[in-house]
Amino acid sequence: DTEVTQTPKHLVMGMTNKKSLKCEQHMGHRAMYWYKQKAKKPPELMFVYSYEKLSINESVPSRFSPECPNSSLLNLHLHALQPEDSALYLCASSQVSGWETQYFGPGTRLLVL
């Protein structure tokens, strides 16, 4: 099984809402990632978790709060987002090494009104 699942597929939220994105993998990977992809642009790294600990934070605003409750799950908590945060949010997982293949989920398409 080389699948990374993400829920929900689509999310519409207001600027005062709190919501969470979820990501799950059962490949035994110990590294998990969040990327943000705007339309017609490449994915941009947001966070890296390695062995359930945050190892890289690419200076992401605090209105995005990641959480890795166990080795299979990765959450992204959203609060007080701005319309410019509307994007496709991609989760990926891999073994813990820079040369390992990252397996991507289908993404959550977020619209902030």
Place this chain on the structure above:
Amino acid sequence: AQSVSQHNHHVILSEAASLELGCNYSYGGTVNLFWYVQYPGQHLQLLLKYFSGDPLVKGIKGFEAEFIKSKFSFNLRKPSVQWSDTAEYFCAVSNSGGGADGLTFGKGTHLIIQP
């Protein structure tokens, strides 16, 4: 900081034509290099990667790429494209250090194959 440059943002080819997509990276250290593909409506998936050894790497669906260290390049090639190769292609780089590292992507090449 790493950066990746893809020379062609839009490429239109006819079926059976040969393909070469350019990719250059800038980074002072040792890197891992990847080509990912995003077919319409599908996930990003790996085509091929290079991290050491033979600089000519072969991937899925008949794709190959050559790492030329002196030119900081990792160009993607396919001798004969098919209509089903229509997709967005991303070159990416990661740090060759021991731990997990995020990917830095190029801006992508939108490839359209005309039947």
